[in-house]
Amino acid sequence: MSHSTTPTAGGVLAAAAALQDPTRETYTREQVAYLMRLAYDSGRTATHLADVARIHCASVDSGWTRQTYEQRVAEEMAEMDHVARAVAAREGRTYRVHPGGPVDWETGQPVRHLEVAA
Known part of the structure; x- marks a missing residue:
C-alpha cells in the first residue's frame, strides 16, 4: 500500500488481499489508517446512496418530502x-x-480523563 490514505483501486485490492492472508497477524499504522479510510469512505458512500434512494422515492411518497x-x-x-x-x-x-463525549473503544464506557497519546 502507498503512503497515502486516499483509496485507489489497486490499494483496495491490496487491502483485501492483506485482510485475507491467514499468516498476517499485525498491520502497520499506515495500513490501519488506510483500512480505516476505506471503512469511512464505504460508510459515506452508503449514506449518500441512501439519501439518493430517499430522493428517488420522494416522487412516489409525497409525505416524505414534507x-x-x-x-x-x-x-x-x-x-x-x-x-x-x-x-x-x-x-x-x-x-x-x-452522556456524550469520548468513549473507550474496548469497553464502550465514557472516558473521564483524556490523555495525550505518544
Missing part, C-alpha cells in the same frame, strides 16, 4: 435508540443513554 430534515433525523435517532434498547435487553444489560 418532512423536515430535523424530523427525519429524529426518526432515525428514535430507530437507533429502539435497536439499542432491544440489544441491551437481549444481552441482559440495563440500557443507558450515552
Whole structure:
C-alpha cells in the first residue's frame, strides 16, 4: 500500500488481499489508517446512496418530502435508540443513554480523563 490514505483501486485490492492472508497477524499504522479510510469512505458512500434512494422515492411518497430534515433525523435517532434498547435487553444489560463525549473503544464506557497519546 502507498503512503497515502486516499483509496485507489489497486490499494483496495491490496487491502483485501492483506485482510485475507491467514499468516498476517499485525498491520502497520499506515495500513490501519488506510483500512480505516476505506471503512469511512464505504460508510459515506452508503449514506449518500441512501439519501439518493430517499430522493428517488420522494416522487412516489409525497409525505416524505414534507418532512423536515430535523424530523427525519429524529426518526432515525428514535430507530437507533429502539435497536439499542432491544440489544441491551437481549444481552441482559440495563440500557443507558450515552452522556456524550469520548468513549473507550474496548469497553464502550465514557472516558473521564483524556490523555495525550505518544
